[in-house]
Amino acid sequence: MHQVSPAADDFSDVLIIGAGISGIGAAYRIQERNPQLSYTILERRSAIGGTWDLHRYPGIRSDSDIFTLSFPWEPWTRPENVADGEDIRTYLVDAAHKHDIDRHIQFDTRVLSADWDSSTDMWTVQTTHDGAARTYRARFLFFGTGYYDYDEPYRPDFAGIENFAGPVVHPQLWPESLDYTGKRVVVIGSGATAISMIPAVARKAGHVTMLQRSPTYLLSGQRINPVVNLLRRVPPRRLGYRLAWLYNVLFIVAVYGIARKAPGFSRKAIRAVAKHYLPENYPVDTHFKPTYDPWDQRLCLILSGDFYDAIGAGRAEVVTDEIDHIDESGVVCKSGTRIDADVLVTATGLRLQALGGVALSVDGEEVKPADRFVYKEHLLEDVPNLAWCVGYINASWTLRADLTARAVAKLLAYxxxxxxxxxxxxxxxxxxxxxxxWDINAGYVRRAVHVLPKSGTHRPWNVRHNYVLDAIDHRLDRVEESMVFGRAAVRAVKTA
Incomplete structure (x- = not known):
């Protein structure tokens, strides 16, 4: 792959798009296994972090343990088992700097399009940097862009919302200047964002109401897990870290497996936790008994019952109803219930997007990701020299991101x-x-059926969300399986 390279300032053997967990992880694995290859990271924002730099709403934190969310090659050293967004962002910046990855990043660079030329086996990538057009070329593209639209979150069309007199904010675009001290805040939605945000907002707001159309399963965990920290003290330090990591992996696998195999038991266990934390005679089944089984949709993590504690203290409440309309001073529900508000937070979810919205083409012909099958969960059918990193829905993002990065590094070496x-x-x-x-019934998945690449029903074309099986496959992986390899014409390469 590296025998003949065009002479150009903006040429790289590998072009990585995105400087979040996926992009930083890919850079490390590629330079670890292929030090002879050059790489450049293009990041549209002004800082490292990806989603952890974008999201700044109160209470932003990981929705999974930090040990499986952090990189295997850069151990998490703080005591938390569940980390705040600011600490995760700092960790990513420090990891990139320590391993000399940050000097490869071009910030404020938005990728618009990428076209593959089969005569030269080269990607031409069009970007803008501070409004000026700039072209990059590369042998291989790695998309670490995640799966949702950074610019446009999902905003349902609530009747009359334009008449509301106060601020209307979406957590994805949270304004730093927003002051909700002592105010009545209504949070529309009951997903992971709302559940993590409400305890933090309730500390300053006068009152917080979570308005949900239907209940969500809440799984309680600990910010600092004594078992994990005990395992971390096992010498040597790296062994202790791996034991803590393994404990969390086994916990994730066990919770998901039990929920799928014994949904009735899981329902009862989750309900028992809610009853333990909530006030006596609280209508648990009205607000915290979903109609679906656990893991038909994602479980939301609360920390040591903090969400329930906010309800018990009277700082927050839950209303289960549907919105009829919104007027200048609040929300009117279909039941006739009225909820007065000074601030509306539309925690209504995200909008899925393939490849960061980059227009993709091969020899001038448009490629629509939704028309292609995905191979080994990171390559696209008949699209040369391109990988896209997408994490798990039932475990931390980095578990699959690291498998993907290592698989790409192995392919490049081959x-x-x-x-x-x-x-x-x-x-x-x-x-x-x-x-x-994605085999979950979440709204953001149902809305994006025609956005994501297709999954087949058997390997290597089957997208599954099972880290244990994927890790085994990674160990036994054959690079040549269902792959086409070739070389560009020598003359074309030399004159590129």
């Missing part, structure tokens, strides 16, 4: 050792049934 300049997965005429890539 191509380099064999002198190949292109590689892509090919399904060909093999019959393949299609199934949903």
């Amino acid at each position: 191509m380099d050792s064999h002198g190949y300049t292109h590689a892509y997965p090919h399904l060909g005429a093999t019959p393949m049934e299609e199934k949903p890539a």
Whole structure:
């Protein structure tokens, strides 16, 4: 792959798009295994962090343990088992600096399009930097852009919302200047964002109301887990860290497995926790008994009952109802209930987006990701030299992101050792049934059926959310399976 390179200031063997967990992790694994390859990271924001730099709402934190969310190659050293967003952002910045990754980042660079040229086996990437056009070229593209639209969150069309007299904010675009001290805040939605935000907002607000259309399952965990910190003290330090990491992996697998195999038991256990924290005679089944089974949608994490404590202290309440309309002073529900508000927070979810919204083409022909099957959960059918990192829905993002980064680093090493300049997965005429890539019934998934690549029903075209099986597959992986390898014409490469 690296034998002949065009002479250009904006050429890299690998171009990584995004400087969040996925991009930083890919850079480390690629330079670890392929030190001979050059790489550049293009980041549209002005700082490292990705989603952890974007989201600044009160209470922003990880929705999974930090040990599996942090990099295996850079141990988390703070005592928390669940970390705040600001601390995660600092961790990512420090990790990138320690491993000399940050000097490869071009900030304030938005990628608009990428076109593959089969005559030269080269990607041409069009970007803007501070409003000025700039072109990059690369042999391989790695998309660490995540799966949602950074610019446009999901905003339902609530009747009359334009008449509301106070601020209307979405957590994804939280204004730092917003002052809600002593005010009545209504949070619309009951997903992970609302559940983590409300205890923090309730400390300053006069009162917080969470208005939900239907209940959500809440799983209580500890910010500082004594078992994890005990394991961390096992010498040597790296062994202790790996034991803490393994404990959290097994916990994730166990919770998900029990929820799927014994949903009735899981329902009762989750309800018992709610009753333990909530006031006596609280209508638990009205507000915290979903109609679906656990993990048909994501479970939301609360820390040591903080969400329930805010309700018990009277600082927050839950209303389960549907919105009829919004007027200048609050929300009117279909039941006739009125909720007065000074601030509305629309925690209504995100909008999915493939490849960060980058327009993709091969030899000038548009490529629509939704028309392609995904291979080994990170390559696209018949698209050369391109990977896209997407995390798990039932475990921390980094578990799959690191598997993806290592798989790409392995592919690059294989191509380099064999002198190949292109590689892509090919399904060909093999019959393949299609199934949903994400097997949860979440609203943001239902709204984006025609956005994500397709999943087949068997490996290597099957997208699954099972870290244990994926880790085994990674160990046994054959790079050549269902792959096409080749070389560009020598003359074309030399004159590129």
